[in-house]
Amino acid sequence: xxxxxxxxxxxxxxxxxxxxxxxxxxxxxxxxxxxxxxxxxxxxxxxxxxxxxxxxxxxxxxxxxxxxxxxxxxxxxxxxxxxxxxxxxxxxxxxxxxxxxxxxxxxxxxxxxxxxxxxxxxxxxxxxxxxxxxxxxxxxxxxxxxxxxxxxxxxxxxxxxxxxxxxxxxxxxxxxxxxxxxxxxxxxxxxxxxxxxxxxxxxxxxxxxxxxxxxxxxxxxxxxxxxxxx
Amino acid sequence: xxxxxxxxxxxxxxxxxxxxxxxxxxxxxxxxxxxxxxxxxxxxxxxxxxxxxxxxxxxxxxxxxxxxxxxxxxxxxxxxxxxxxxxxxxxxxxxxxxxxxxxxxxxxxxxxxxxxxxxxxxxxxxxxxxxxxxxxxxxxxxxxxxxxxxxxxxxxxxxxxxxxxxxxxxxxxxxxxxxxxxxxxxxxxxxxxxxxxxxxxxxxxxxxxxxxxxxxxxxxxxxxxxxxxx
Numbered sequence: 001x002x003x004x005x006x007x008x009x010x011x012x013x014x015x016x017x018x019x020x021x022x023x024x025x026x027x028x029x030x031x032x033x034x035x036x037x038x039x040x041x042x043x044x045x046x047x048x049x050x051x052x053x054x055x056x057x058x059x060x061x062x063x064x065x066x067x068x069x070x071x072x073x074x075x076x077x078x079x080x081x082x083x084x085x086x087x088x089x090x091x092x093x094x095x096x097x098x099x100x101x102x103x104x105x106x107x108x109x110x111x112x113x114x115x116x117x118x119x120x121x122x123x124x125x126x127x128x129x130x131x132x133x134x135x136x137x138x139x140x141x142x143x144x145x146x147x148x149x150x151x152x153x154x155x156x157x158x159x160x161x162x163x164x165x166x167x168x169x170x171x172x173x174x175x176x177x178x179x180x181x182x183x184x185x186x187x188x189x190x191x192x193x194x195x196x197x198x199x200x201x202x203x204x205x206x207x208x209x210x211x212x213x214x215x216x217x218x219x220x221x222x223x224x225x226x227x228x229x230x
Numbered sequence: 231x232x233x234x235x236x237x238x239x240x241x242x243x244x245x246x247x248x249x250x251x252x253x254x255x256x257x258x259x260x261x262x263x264x265x266x267x268x269x270x271x272x273x274x275x276x277x278x279x280x281x282x283x284x285x286x287x288x289x290x291x292x293x294x295x296x297x298x299x300x301x302x303x304x305x306x307x308x309x310x311x312x313x314x315x316x317x318x319x320x321x322x323x324x325x326x327x328x329x330x331x332x333x334x335x336x337x338x339x340x341x342x343x344x345x346x347x348x349x350x351x352x353x354x355x356x357x358x359x360x361x362x363x364x365x366x367x368x369x370x371x372x373x374x375x376x377x378x379x380x381x382x383x384x385x386x387x388x389x390x391x392x393x394x395x396x397x398x399x400x401x402x403x404x405x406x407x408x409x410x411x412x413x414x415x416x417x418x419x420x421x422x423x424x425x426x427x428x429x430x431x432x433x434x435x436x437x438x439x440x441x442x443x444x445x446x447x448x449x450x451x452x453x454x455x456x457x458x459x460x
Contacts, residue, residue, distance in 0.1 A: 085321075087321065088319060088320065088321020088322065088324075088325070089318060089319045089321055089322065090318065090405065091315075091317065091318020091319055091321075091322040091404060091405065091409060092318065092319065092321040092322050092325055093405075094318075094400060094402075094403070094404050094405030094406075094409075095318070095322055095325040095326065095329075095403060095404060095405075095409070095411055096325065097396050097399065097400065097403075098329070098392065098393065098396045098403055098411075099325075099328070101391075101392040101393070101395040101396055102332075102392040104392065104395070105391060105392040161331070161335060162328065162331040162332040162334065162335040163328065163331070165331040165334070166327050166328045166331055169327065170324060170327065172324075173324070173325060173327075173328055174321060174324050174325060175320065175321065175323075175324030175325075176324075179321060179324075179325070181325055181328075
């Protein structure tokens with residue numbers, strides 16, 4: 001058995017920061033599966049062609065290509081049912097889908113804080129595409145997007161009240177131990193940690209402590225990744 | 231066995247609109263449990279004294295008092311384990327807590343649209359308390375709070391993207407059938423439906439269709455409630 005994952009990388013191939021790829025790195029570790037990650041850049045859409053689309057993560061398992069983080073998580077659960085469950089059962093799997101879409105929303109909320117930092121870490125070949133596509137999306141320059149990020153931070157943190165209330169009561173969204181739901185949300189915070197010195201969460205935020213617990217699991221897999229952890 | 235629930239009512243005792251009470255009405259129906267609902271008004275905090283606090287829902291089961299919608303849901307699950315599960319297992323229960331806090335956040339997001347409608351349905355004795363406490367919370371008159379609600383509606387609906395993405399893919403947050411997670415979110419929309427002619431969701435919104443499916447379950451329990459359904 002061989003598992004490979006195309007994983008977004010910066011100019012430094014060791015800097016891996018995609019929030020969606022982080023979900024799957026954690027899911028693979030949860031399943032106890034070894035993976036060979038292949039650094040990938042935005043300009044390499046052609047190498048993903050067998051997956052039928054052009055975004056990462058893409059998993060290649062014994063020649064079988066799977067794209068999209070949610071689809072990959074479901075594939076891993078179905079393919080390795082005897083390993084620790086990512087969902088905790090059928091109801092848990094259904095309930096986890098909202099964590100996936102909520103994780104997507106969180107990526108959208110984090111983006112206007114870190115998008116310039118992403119740009120600055122990218123390989124030179126990726127920069128023109130990234131700048132033009134993101135500036136079109138935001139309707140302004142990357143520098144203008146992040147200019148007022150300090151002022152926007154309190155509203156961002158206030159918007160996390162629903163998430164924060166949970167981790168005040170239990171260690172992980174999945175309960176005493178993490179599940180895929182945790183990784184789906186974690187991705188957005190890990191993205192910020194890997195790409196930007198800007199602190200999305202105050203150190204005493206229960207969500208920062210939850211993030212810290214996830215940095216520690218699987219032998220510190222996520223903590224050891226190049227990033228800006230204090 | 232006797233189950234009673236203190237349930238917020240308007241001037242018309244048949245108008246029951248509390249988003250938190252609706253969660254429990256649906257949870258009781260899910261468990262197939264009969265309940266005697268007792269109309270309750272804000273000025274009757276004293277009758278809830280045995281619960282140790284002053285808010286509804288309060289459940290009274292064979293003399294045992296339980297407050298707080300999440301605590302009541304967990305109580306029902308633990309007390310009636312042989313009836314249909316509200317959570318779908320231990321992982322599902324842990325994963326459902328975020329739906330509860332997200333439902334709370336949704337109540338907060340709906341409030342500035344319907345708070346004047348709530349006031350206008352209240353019993354005369356409840357009105358002074360409600361107006362002064364909510365005007366203090368919002369920092370303006372109830373009339374001023376709702377004045378720009380049409381203008382704020384697109385942003386509210388955009389904020390539901392994470393929820394909407396789920397019910398485009400599956401009938402309920404719990405999967406093919408609803409779970410407590412559904413009821414936790416449903417409460418906020420049912421609150422609006424019961425108290426206000428203002429439409430929080432466009433008719434063709436997948437979330438409106440999900441709401442409609444929940445209006446139909448349990449013999450149309452929620453659809454039959456006095457409200458403003460089209």
